[in-house]
Structures are given as C-alpha cells and as structure tokens.
Amino acid sequence: MPFTHLLPGLAYCAAFVLGLLVASIACLCSRAILRRSIPDERVRHIVEVAPIGVLSVDARGRIRGANAAIENMFGFSRTELLGEPVWIVLPKANLESCAAMQAPALRRDGTRFLVEFGFAPVEQGQRGSGTAFVRDLSRQNAAREALVANNEKLSLILQMLPGFVWSERAGGELDYLNQQANYLEALNAEEPFDWNSMVHPDDVALKRKALDAMMQTGEPCEYEFRLLGDDGKYRWYQARTDALHDGRGTVVRCYGLAWDIDTRKRVEAALEANERELRLMVETIPGMVTVNDATGQLEYANQRLLEFVGRSFQQLYNRGWPILHPDDMEKDAREWRRCVEAGVPMEATYRLRRYDGEYRWFEVRVQPLHDERGKVTRWYGLFIDVDDRRKAEEALRTAQSRISRATKIATVAELSASIAHEVNQPLAAIVTNGHACQSWLASDPPNLDRARQAAERVVRDGNSAADVVGRIRALFRQTAPAKARLDLNVLVSEVLRLFEDDLACKSILLVSELHYPLPHVWADGPQIQQIITNLMNNAIEAMDGVEVVQRRLTVRTWSDADGRACVQVSDGGRGVDDVERIFEPFYSTKDSGMGMGLSICRSIVEAHGGRLWAASLQPHGTALEFFIPLEVHG
Structure with a gap:
C-alpha cells in the first residue's frame, strides 16, 4: 500500500496534540477550582466554550454540572444529567486520578461510541469529587478510516494503472513501485535496489541526462527507455518524472510514471521500414x-x-x-x-x-x-521515357513503308512480266504464221492449202491473246465471286489476330464489339477478309502521328432489321475531308498510296450485293462501314 509509512506518524501526532489540549484544559480547570486564582465567571466561560466535554462529579459519582460540549456529545440536557450517576453515559468511568484513556460511552438514543476519558479529583490521589474530561473519538476514527479507505483506493488505482509508478529517494534509491511483483525480491533486499540495472545499457545515459536536466531546471522531464521484463526481453516505455522539493528547494524525492509504448514503437518501426521501401521503390x-x-x-x-x-x-x-x-x-x-x-x-x-x-x-x-x-x-504522375521506342517505331514504319512500296513495285513488275509473257507468246505465233502465209501465197503456183492453215493458226493465236487480255480485264471488273455460308464474326476475329502485334507495337487500343450470335451470310470468304484487312490497314495508318490517348481502333459487327450483316471499322486518326472521293481509283490521302485499295473493296462489296461507305467522326477520326445481305444465294 503506497504511503503506509506515513500513517503511524500521523496518528501519533494527532494523539499528541489532542492529549496536550486535554491536559491543558484539565490543568487550568483544576488549578482554578482548587486555588480560586481565577474568578468564577472566567472559569465558567472557559469550561463552557471548551471543545471537549467537562463533567463535575461529587464523591458519590453523581453529576453536579456539565458544559455545552457534554450536551452535544451525549444528547442529554444539563438538567437531565444533574444528580444522575456518571455511569449512565460513561459505563466504565474510573473516578480516580488517571491519565487520558479510551472508554466506551452511551448516548441518549442508546448508541455506543468511543471517547477519550480523563478524571482529575479535587484532592490528588483520592477517590471522590472532581472533574471528568471527555473527548469524542468517533469522528477521529471515522477520519482515520476514511484515510485508510482513500489510501487503499489510491493503492488500487496505482496497481491498476497500465504502467509503472515509482518513487525514488534523493539519492536515486527506488523505494516504491506499483507493479513490483517482478522486482519484489530486489526491493526487499538489504542492499538498495539498483533501478538502472533493469534499464537497457544503451538507454541509461539518456535517462540520466533527462533526470539531471530536471534537477537543474526543476521542470518535469520526459524520456523513452527500454526496461527488462520478467521474460528476459526489453520493452519500450515512455516516462515522465517530477521532483518533490523541500522548503529550501532541495530535492527530497522523485516520482515517476512510465507506460508501455513497445507496440507503438514496433508499429512506428514497421511504418518507417515501409516508408523506406516505398521511397526506394519510387526512386528506383x-x-x-x-x-x-x-x-x-x-x-x-x-x-x-x-x-x-x-x-x-x-x-x-x-x-x-x-x-x-x-x-x-x-x-x-x-x-x-x-x-x-x-x-x-x-x-x-x-x-x-x-x-x-x-x-x-x-x-x-x-x-x-x-x-x-x-x-x-x-495528383500522382508517372513519366515514362518513350523516346527510343518512338524512334524505333518511326524507323520500323519507314522500313515497312519501303517494303510495302518495294512489294507493290515488285508486284506490278511481276504482273507486267506475266502479262508480257502471256501476250508475247500468241503475238509471236501470229507474226510467224503471218510470214508463213505470205510465203505460201507468194510461191508459184501459190499453195493455198498451206496458206489457209497458216491463216487459221493466226486466228487461233489472236483468240489466245484475246483470252489473256480478258483474264486481265476480269481482275478489274465486277465478276460473280464464289460464295459460301460464312460467319462474319469468325472472319473478323481471324483478321484481328493477325493485327495484334502491330497494334501493340503502335500503342493502339483495340476495342472489339462483336454481336453474338450473328446470322450467317453468303459470301466469298477470302475477298471479305481482304476487305477487312484493307480497312484495318487504313485505320492504323490514319493514326500515325496522333497522341497516344487518341489511338483507338474499334471494330463492330451487328445485324439490322433489313436483313443485313454490318461491319464497321473506326479510328481516332485525323479524319478525311471528302468521304466520297477516297473511293475513286488512283486517289489517295497518303504520299505513298496507289489509290486502288478502297476502290477494289467497294467493287467486291457491291459484287456481293452490299454497299461500302465512309463517315467522319467528331471530334476526330473516320468510320468505314459495309453491309452484306443475309442468306442471299447467287
């Protein structure tokens, strides 16, 4: 129990002071009565206002007088007490000369209480008349019990605090610790308890420095330190210490409170580690x-x-x-x-x-x-260096453009060579047979049969040349394609797979909105795929040089109420000024374009009974859309 070492001293001082007061009054009254050195009126006044009860008793123990304190203490009036034996209020009163003693007393209502009783006879050492002095101890005992109860309550509060409360002597010796179970043996030892022995060696100097500053300034100090627990592990505590000074300003005792912050320190350490890791991540x-x-x-x-x-x-x-x-x-x-x-x-x-x-x-x-x-x-921003990538993309686009141009030239050259080869053979045969016919006609006599045969061969070779020209012309005019029952979604999906790498390389976002299920169409699969491929290429090339956020290519399929399957390819490029002229042969918005792609695509779509057109989008971009009738055979 804290501060129990003060209780005996307080009780002793209280008893000593009250004893002196009783003795003084008794002495004064006795001397005044015996020696008559003080006038009766003054004696009566002193007795009447005395803070303790005074009873005048005759030789038979009957009450001859009482002061106001007696009336208040016992509940009897003086009239009721006169002539009554003193034992009705003090059952164990000793009417011999005696020092102050504790005795039971009885109030008018029958309640018992404890008093301090003293008796001074008229003649010292003889039993008989004299003066009794009575002091009520019930209030003193109640105060003492309240003090003990408050002290127990304070002790319980200190024991229940989630931390250490201690006191140290001026020399630094620990003499109280609320949670002393772990240190009880050390506190009860004959040798002074070394408080610092429980503190982490790295924190002793810091604790000493804080306490020295408190001694010098007189201000409370706060510090953090690690304390050894009963499990042999150190835990972090935060402490606040204040000093008690005497009248001369000298420190006589120190009081301290420390609470556990180990969990907080661990959380702070974890947060600091996470912050360091995040900062390192951001920096690297x-x-x-x-x-x-x-x-x-x-x-x-x-x-x-x-x-x-x-x-x-x-x-x-x-x-x-x-x-x-x-x-x-x-x-x-x-x-x-x-x-x-x-x-x-x-x-x-x-x-x-x-x-x-x-x-x-x-x-x-x-x-x-x-x-x-x-x-x-x-706002959190991330800047990614794409300079090398853009340069590589530009180089790749340049290379692809050159390859495409070279391919086109090679294709034209190959086509020209093929046409020349196919046409040259019948033309050469025509020339040879023509010369032969002339020779047979010029002979004497003319060989008409042989000349007729040569002329027939000329006609045959001319028809052969006409067939070659007809096949070439068939490439550039509408012809009935070979159709089959097809799913446009399958054709579109196959084309999109071919463009995945190219789209990713150019940072183009592909949005596929294919309607399922989509009714089948009758069409030439390779030709339809060639249309979709051409539209995809045009959309990709239209977005060269625009901001990355605009690079969005959308492919949609659906069927409308008119029995048509529709395909739309839209881009986020710069757009076109004239949406009809782009379908004219040999017209191109690209420097290296031949202007035949969209014209050929429109011809193929129209050969399937459909239609191909373009529309400008806002704020930028172009959409190309075509439809093919559903379930149309022919």
Whole structure:
C-alpha cells in the first residue's frame, strides 16, 4: 500500500496534540477550582466554550454540572444529567486520578461510541469529587478510516494503472513501485535496489541526462527507455518524472510514471521500414514520379526526375515547367488545367528537355486521388521515357513503308512480266504464221492449202491473246465471286489476330464489339477478309502521328432489321475531308498510296450485293462501314 509509512506518524501526532489540549484544559480547570486564582465567571466561560466535554462529579459519582460540549456529545440536557450517576453515559468511568484513556460511552438514543476519558479529583490521589474530561473519538476514527479507505483506493488505482509508478529517494534509491511483483525480491533486499540495472545499457545515459536536466531546471522531464521484463526481453516505455522539493528547494524525492509504448514503437518501426521501401521503390522504378496538391502545385519529384532535368526540387518548384518543348508547352498547359478543373485523369505524350539540352519524348499519366467525398486531394504522375521506342517505331514504319512500296513495285513488275509473257507468246505465233502465209501465197503456183492453215493458226493465236487480255480485264471488273455460308464474326476475329502485334507495337487500343450470335451470310470468304484487312490497314495508318490517348481502333459487327450483316471499322486518326472521293481509283490521302485499295473493296462489296461507305467522326477520326445481305444465294 503506497504511503503506509506515513500513517503511524500521523496518528501519533494527532494523539499528541489532542492529549496536550486535554491536559491543558484539565490543568487550568483544576488549578482554578482548587486555588480560586481565577474568578468564577472566567472559569465558567472557559469550561463552557471548551471543545471537549467537562463533567463535575461529587464523591458519590453523581453529576453536579456539565458544559455545552457534554450536551452535544451525549444528547442529554444539563438538567437531565444533574444528580444522575456518571455511569449512565460513561459505563466504565474510573473516578480516580488517571491519565487520558479510551472508554466506551452511551448516548441518549442508546448508541455506543468511543471517547477519550480523563478524571482529575479535587484532592490528588483520592477517590471522590472532581472533574471528568471527555473527548469524542468517533469522528477521529471515522477520519482515520476514511484515510485508510482513500489510501487503499489510491493503492488500487496505482496497481491498476497500465504502467509503472515509482518513487525514488534523493539519492536515486527506488523505494516504491506499483507493479513490483517482478522486482519484489530486489526491493526487499538489504542492499538498495539498483533501478538502472533493469534499464537497457544503451538507454541509461539518456535517462540520466533527462533526470539531471530536471534537477537543474526543476521542470518535469520526459524520456523513452527500454526496461527488462520478467521474460528476459526489453520493452519500450515512455516516462515522465517530477521532483518533490523541500522548503529550501532541495530535492527530497522523485516520482515517476512510465507506460508501455513497445507496440507503438514496433508499429512506428514497421511504418518507417515501409516508408523506406516505398521511397526506394519510387526512386528506383524506371520512370519519373511527381506528386501535386489538389490545385496542381508540385509537392514532390523523385530523384530520377531531378537528375534528368539537372535541377533541385526547389528550382523546379519555383520556376515551374520550362523544361517542356516550346511546341508542347501551350497544349500541355491547357490539357493540365482542364484535368485539374474536371478532376479527371490525364494522359499525354510530350517532350522534356534533358540537362544537356536534348529533348526526349515521354508518355505521361497523371491520376487524381479522391477523398471519401469525391474531392481531389492529390495528383500522382508517372513519366515514362518513350523516346527510343518512338524512334524505333518511326524507323520500323519507314522500313515497312519501303517494303510495302518495294512489294507493290515488285508486284506490278511481276504482273507486267506475266502479262508480257502471256501476250508475247500468241503475238509471236501470229507474226510467224503471218510470214508463213505470205510465203505460201507468194510461191508459184501459190499453195493455198498451206496458206489457209497458216491463216487459221493466226486466228487461233489472236483468240489466245484475246483470252489473256480478258483474264486481265476480269481482275478489274465486277465478276460473280464464289460464295459460301460464312460467319462474319469468325472472319473478323481471324483478321484481328493477325493485327495484334502491330497494334501493340503502335500503342493502339483495340476495342472489339462483336454481336453474338450473328446470322450467317453468303459470301466469298477470302475477298471479305481482304476487305477487312484493307480497312484495318487504313485505320492504323490514319493514326500515325496522333497522341497516344487518341489511338483507338474499334471494330463492330451487328445485324439490322433489313436483313443485313454490318461491319464497321473506326479510328481516332485525323479524319478525311471528302468521304466520297477516297473511293475513286488512283486517289489517295497518303504520299505513298496507289489509290486502288478502297476502290477494289467497294467493287467486291457491291459484287456481293452490299454497299461500302465512309463517315467522319467528331471530334476526330473516320468510320468505314459495309453491309452484306443475309442468306442471299447467287
């Protein structure tokens, strides 16, 4: 129990003071009565106002007088007490000269209580008349019991506190510890308990420094330290210590409170480790990272970005973003303002100036962070260097363009050679047979039979040449294709698979919206696939040079109420000015185009009884759409 060492002293002091008070009054009254040195009126006044009860008793023990304190203490009036034996209120009263003693007393209502009783006879050492002095101890006992109860309550509170409470003497010896089960043996030992022996060696100096500062300044101190537990492991505690000074300002005792913060320290250590790991991750990812506040103001830039631009964060913060290419600055600023005002993500591609003055292409993605109310609190940006990729793509496009042109030239050359070969043979035969016919007719006499045979061969070879020309013409005019029952979704899916790598290489988002089930059509499969392939190629080439966010290619299929299967290919390119002229032969919007692709596609579609057309999209892009009648045989 805390502070129990003070109780005996307090009780002794209280008894001593009250004993002196009783003795003084008794002495004064006795002397006044015996010696008559004080006038009767003054004696009566002193007795009447005395804080203890005074009874005047005759030789037979009957009450001859009582003061007001007696009336208040026992509940009897003085009139009721006069002539009554003193034992009706003090059953065990000793009417011999005696020092103060504790005795039971009886109130008028029959309740018993404890008093301190003393008797002073008129003649010292004889039994007889005299004066009795009575002091009520019930209140003192109640106060003492209340003090004990409060002390037990305080002890319970201290024991239940989720931490250590201790007191130290001025010399540093520990003399109280609320949770002392683990240290009881050490506290009860004859040798002083070394408090620091339980503190982690690395924390002893810190604790001593904090306590020394408290001694010098007189202000409470706080510090953290590790304390050895009964399991042999150290746990973190946070402590607050204050000093008790005497009247001269000298420290006589220190009181302290320490609470367990080991879990908090472990959580903080884990959070710090996670923060270090996240920071290391942000600093080492192959990209540049920024954090902006809700208004778009820069708050953080990782080291990779600072090294790229060759500036400190403060310089970047103060000067804004003059590292953008002049051609991209206005467009980027406008797009950034729009996204911040609308609270929507931003995707863009622009050039940043490196510390050596070289501009490089970056793909930028900025994502907003919203609170629970949907309000933007921060913006997180990622900058990915795509300069090498763009250069490689450009080189690849150039190579593909050259290959395509070379292929077209080779195809034309091959076709020309084939035509020349096919036509040259019958023409050569015609010339030979013509000369033969002339020779037979010029002979004497003319050989008409042989000349007729040569002329027949000329006609035959001429028809052969006409057949060659007819087959060539058939390539460029509408002919009835070989049709079969086909699923357009299957044809479209096969074409899309062929373009997967090309779309991924050019960062084009493919959106496939195929309607299932789609009724079958009667068509020439290879020709329909050739149409879809041509439309896909045109859409991909139309998006060269546009922003990555615009690169979106959508392929849709559906059937309408008119019994037609429809296919649409749309892109996010720059669009076309004249949606009808693009179907004219030898007209092309591309520098290297021959202008025959869409014309041939329209011819094939119309040969199937369908129609092909184009439409401009807003704000940019073009859609090409064709339909083929369902279940049409022929």
